[in-house]
Amino acid sequence: MTVGSVDPQRNGFDPSTMLTDWDFGTLSEGEDGRPLRTFEVEAIDKEIEIAPGVMFPAWTFNGRVPGPALRAKEGERLRIIFRNYGSHPHSMHFHGIHSWRMDGVPGAGLINPGEEFIYEFDAKPFGCHLYHCHALPLKRHMHKGMYGAFVIDPDPELHPELAEVARSRLHGTPENARWQELVMVMNAFDTNFDNENELYAVNTVAHAYSNRPIRIEKSRPVRIYLVNVTEFDPINSFHLHANFFDYYDTGTTLTPTLKTVDLIMQCQAQRGILEFNYANHEAGQYMFHAHQAEFTELGWMGMFDVVEQ
Amino acid sequence: MNEVAPQSAISTSDRIRRFLWLLAPLLVLAITIAWIAAADPLKNFNNGAPPVEAVTFERTVLNSAGMQFQIRAGGSEAMTVAQVQVDDAYWMFTMTPAGPLARGSTAWISIAYPWVLGEAHRIKIVTQTGTTFEHEIAVAVPTPEATQGQLQQQAIVGAIVGILPVAIGLMFYPAMRGIGATGMSFVLALTVGLLTFLLVDMTFEALELAAEAAAIFQGQAMVLLAALSTFLLLMAIGRRAGRPEGIALASYIAIGIGLHNFGEGLAIGAAFAAGSAGLGTFLVLGFAIHNVTEGIGIAAPMVRNRPSLWVFVALTLLAGAPAVLGMWLGSLSYAPQWSALALGVGAGAILQVMVEVTSYFLRTTRQEGKYWLTLPVLSGFLIGVAFMYVTAALIKV
Numbered sequence: 001m002t003v004g005s006v007d008p009q010r011n012g013f014d015p016s017t018m019l020t021d022w023d024f025g026t027l028s029e030g031e032d033g034r035p036l037r038t039f040e041v042e043a044i045d046k047e048i049e050i051a052p053g054v055m056f057p058a059w060t061f062n063g064r065v066p067g068p069a070l071r072a073k074e075g076e077r078l079r080i081i082f083r084n085y086g087s088h089p090h091s092m093h094f095h096g097i098h099s100w101r102m103d104g105v106p107g108a109g110l111i112n113p114g115e116e117f118i119y120e121f122d123a124k125p126f127g128c129h130l131y132h133c134h135a136l137p138l139k140r141h142m143h144k145g146m147y148g149a150f151v152i153d154p155d156p157e158l159h160p161e162l163a164e165v166a167r168s169r170l171h172g173t174p175e176n177a178r179w180q181e182l183v184m185v186m187n188a189f190d191t192n193f194d195n196e197n198e199l200y201a202v203n204t205v206a207h208a209y210s211n212r213p214i215r216i217e218k219s220r221p222v223r224i225y226l227v228n229v230t231e232f233d234p235i236n237s238f239h240l241h242a243n244f245f246d247y248y249d250t251g252t253t254l255t256p257t258l259k260t261v262d263l264i265m266q267c268q269a270q271r272g273i274l275e276f277n278y279a280n281h282e283a284g285q286y287m288f289h290a291h292q293a294e295f296t297e298l299g300w301m302g303m304f305d306v307v308e309q
Numbered sequence: 310m311n312e313v314a315p316q317s318a319i320s321t322s323d324r325i326r327r328f329l330w331l332l333a334p335l336l337v338l339a340i341t342i343a344w345i346a347a348a349d350p351l352k353n354f355n356n357g358a359p360p361v362e363a364v365t366f367e368r369t370v371l372n373s374a375g376m377q378f379q380i381r382a383g384g385s386e387a388m389t390v391a392q393v394q395v396d397d398a399y400w401m402f403t404m405t406p407a408g409p410l411a412r413g414s415t416a417w418i419s420i421a422y423p424w425v426l427g428e429a430h431r432i433k434i435v436t437q438t439g440t441t442f443e444h445e446i447a448v449a450v451p452t453p454e455a456t457q458g459q460l461q462q463q464a465i466v467g468a469i470v471g472i473l474p475v476a477i478g479l480m481f482y483p484a485m486r487g488i489g490a491t492g493m494s495f496v497l498a499l500t501v502g503l504l505t506f507l508l509v510d511m512t513f514e515a516l517e518l519a520a521e522a523a524a525i526f527q528g529q530a531m532v533l534l535a536a537l538s539t540f541l542l543l544m545a546i547g548r549r550a551g552r553p554e555g556i557a558l559a560s561y562i563a564i565g566i567g568l569h570n571f572g573e574g575l576a577i578g579a580a581f582a583a584g585s586a587g588l589g590t591f592l593v594l595g596f597a598i599h600n601v602t603e604g605i606g607i608a609a610p611m612v613r614n615r616p617s618l619w620v621f622v623a624l625t626l627l628a629g630a631p632a633v634l635g636m637w638l639g640s641l642s643y644a645p646q647w648s649a650l651a652l653g654v655g656a657g658a659i660l661q662v663m664v665e666v667t668s669y670f671l672r673t674t675r676q677e678g679k680y681w682l683t684l685p686v687l688s689g690f691l692i693g694v695a696f697m698y699v700t701a702a703l704i705k706v
Contacts, residue, residue, distance in 0.1 A: 003393075051435075053391030054437065191438075192439055294397050
């Protein structure tokens with residue numbers, strides 16, 4: 001275990017509040033009459049504390065690592081205004097369906113410091129996705145902290161056969177309000193730049209959720225939007241203690257792609273949705289962690305504090 | 310009287326003036342330091358890069374409480390140890406004194422880690438800037454503690470590798486007494502040969518250790534300067550009353566060899582503490598055979614004297630007992646820079662006796678009006694070097 005605690009005030013972000021801190025942007029009506037959702041994202045160089053006392057010179061989206069968890073609804077028009085206030089060229093490359101011009105690679109939305117670019121595309125397909133900087137060297141831009149979750153909720157009207165399930169995924173519905181939704185980005189940091197990670201975490205700060213367990217109410221189901229952006233190591237994993245879950249790989253289906261498992265693997269940029277509950281469990285502390293024991297002991301370990309009510 | 314007084318007055322004022330001139334450069338230096346500190350003219354060179362950090366692991370202790378390490382900071386600024394990994398896992402640790410480590414200062418890090426006997430462990434310190442410093446425990450064994458039993462056991466080993474072989478070597482003395490001029494040349498050349506081996510061996514050993522030490526000790530320069538200073542100091546002491554011969558020369562050889570055996574003791578003790586040497590019978594016997602020639606070397610210059618028995622006892626202890634001392638120090642408090650320093654001093658002492666034995670030998674041949682580089686001399690030297698080299702193969706692990 002790491003010694004001490006990280007000051008969220010100094011970092012400007014707190015792993016505990018990050019779990020439920022979605023960026024919904026601003027919703028308006030587009031020229032074609034469709035809903036238009038606008039996000040504003042800035043690339044900023046920032047030194048962050050990734051474990052007690054360990055500072056890391058990060059490149060960030062909106063001053064936080066991972067960047068803002070963007071959330072939209074299937075079929076909306078999305079507009080992302082991206083400004084580069086960093087010291088290097090950056091971009092936002094979205095995992096989704098869009099034109100090559102909006103891909104955020106060199107020659108298509110990769111901008112120099114001081115410049116601005118507006119990415120525009122439709123929110124599709126629904127699922128649990130991510131965005132990240134695609135500037136070269138890619139590895140460095142990834143592990144310096146330029147990534148974030150990008151979730152598209154399904155539109156129940158487009159999925160009449162599973163409308164109930166879709167509604168439970170759609171933010172703002174009463175069906176969705178029952179769920180305890182958490183966004184977790186599995187990341188790691190190479191603090192001495194030798195192409196090996198010294199620290200592993202979920203949402204950046206090593207051991208954050210073992211020092212401050214995540215409160216879970218027994219009676220409400222849990223849904224985790226899980227994204228892996230770990231650099232250098234080929235895979236990362238999620239293991240839930242004393243319980244099993246259903247898994248939706250990439251979140252692009254409304255029926256599970258894996259049923260009743262307690263461990264899933266993800267390669268870099270792989271992601272998915274986990275659904276489980278503690279309805280029949282005894283209240284108490286339940287662990288979750290990567291089942292690479294090395295990652296666990298280097299920071300990627302947390303606890304659910306399951307409570308009655 | 311009248312003439313002397315003004316002269317001394319002049320010389321006093323002269324002295325004051327000279328003293329004032331001495332102050333002038335020091336004053337300018339002080340002003341320069343104050344100006345650099347206050348105005349910081351080098352601030353434009355600050356490119357935003359993090360400070361350079363350096364950590365040296367000086368001591369490792371493994372016991373029932375876990376692991377303890379003494380580290381020394383050597384960065385460009387004070388540095389902070391943020392986290393500690395053992396075998397790629399973060400472990401709770403305590404550091405005394407806590408807080409930032411000033412350049413050159415030391416601290417102890419304690420970790421309640423359940424280390425495994427006979428296996429390897431890797432320690433990694435992560436500093437505030439994310440820089441890492443690694444230390445490997447090749448074979449984990451409990452660190453010897455200064456108990457009476459432990460000290461006694463080590464004293465026995467020290468006696469076997471240091472005192473016993475010197476005593477055995479000195480027992481050749483009666484046989485050596487009868488030898489003629491040729492035999493004498495052979496024995497003295499043999500002595501120089503073995504001393505040459507010791508000098509080379511010790512210097513490289515010292516430089517190797519020096520490389521492990523923290524940069525602020527400038528280990529390699531320290532070793533060479535310590536050797537040179539010791540050499541000059543011992544030369545000056547040895548020649549106060551003419552060139553040393555006989556028992557005096559034998560004593561200097563014993564001192565030089567004693568310092569070498571101290572270094573050997575340190576190495577065995579440290580290897581013992583680090584678990585890298587099982588200290589097998591083979592190794593101990595190797596040291597004993599290797600060191601027998603040392604006794605012959607001490608005996609050589611006394612062949613034409615008639616020393617009493619206590620002289621032999623004293624010489625044996627002078628040359629052999631430091632091995633015991635070295636064992637104790639090496640296993641209980643091992644820091645590479647102090648071992649390197651001890652070996653550097655030893656190398657200087659060996660060089661002094663090499664010079665003195667050679668000088669003694671050249672004087673004798675000159676008195677006898679002979680050419681010095683004869684077959685017995687050459688063969689004596691080469692056999693001395695070769696014997697030491699071959700027997701050293703037994704003790705190099």
